[in-house]
Amino acid sequence: MAPKLSHIIEFVSDMDHAVKFYRDIVGLPLKFQSPGWSEFSTGETVLGLHPASEQNPAGHIELGFSVPDLQQFHAEMAGKGVQFPISPRKQDFGGMLAQFLDSEGAHVSVSGS
Numbered sequence: 001m002a003p004k005l006s007h008i009i010e011f012v013s014d015m016d017h018a019v020k021f022y023r024d025i026v027g028l029p030l031k032f033q034s035p036g037w038s039e040f041s042t043g044e045t046v047l048g049l050h051p052a053s054e055q056n057p058a059g060h061i062e063l064g065f066s067v068p069d070l071q072q073f074h075a076e077m078a079g080k081g082v083q084f085p086i087s088p089r090k091q092d093f094g095g096m097l098a099q100f101l102d103s104e105g106a107h108v109s110v111s112g113s
Contacts, residue, residue: 003065003073003110007046013058018049063108070096070112 012018019038022028028040028047038049052058067073070088077100078084085107086099097111 001068003067005045005063006066006111007048007064007109009048009050009062009064009109011052011056011058011060011062012049013052015049015051022047022049062106065108065110067110067112070098070110073110073112074098 010018015033015035015038019030019033022040023030028042031039031041031046033039036051040047040049048064050056052060056062074084074088083101084098085101086097088096088098091097095111096113097109099107099109102108
């Protein structure tokens with residue numbers, strides 16, 4: 001089964017300002033807001049806002065996919081030479097997450113069980 005685009009993350013310098021923009025101006029329904037992560041409903045794909053950092057400056061976008069079996073996906077992609085700066089690991093929110101580099105060197109997150 002092919003990975004499904006599940007979320008897009010935008011790294012932001014001011015969470016409150018970014019939430020107000022997407023909620024009040026763009027009109028997206030806010031699902032959740034916190035200083036470290038905010039999330040909007042956009043149909044099948046979630047728009048997530050995350051605080052910017054030196055590694056991920058404000059305005060930087062990261063794609064996120066979901067797969068049914070993250071370990072299997074990781075093994076298959078690694079076997080094809082895909083580099084994983086972050087191997088599958090359990091996250092604070094309880095799910096499993098990994099991160100790979102695409103053909104252009106962009107970081108792409110992938111989640112699954």
